[in-house]
Amino acid sequence: MPQPDFYPAPTTVRIWRCKYVSQCKVRGCLKRANLIAEKTDVAGRHVRQIELCTQHCEVVIESE
Ligand SMILES: [Zn+2]
DSSP states (O other), X not given: OOOOOOOOSOEEEEEEEEXXXXXXXXXXXXXXXXXXXXXXXXXXXXXXXXXXXXHHHHHHHHHO
């Protein structure tokens, strides 16, 4: 299982409601993801998206 790859480069995170069933991408978390953190770079280009549960989504927002 790939580790979540949080970019150290300056990025913007946008949070979307997850419309499909997916598991939280944080290692060891077995919860259902209900949010998607979409990362974009300084130019607003899509970098990647990470499916997260509510709890881990808050952690990601606070760390940005
Ligand atoms: Zn989680």
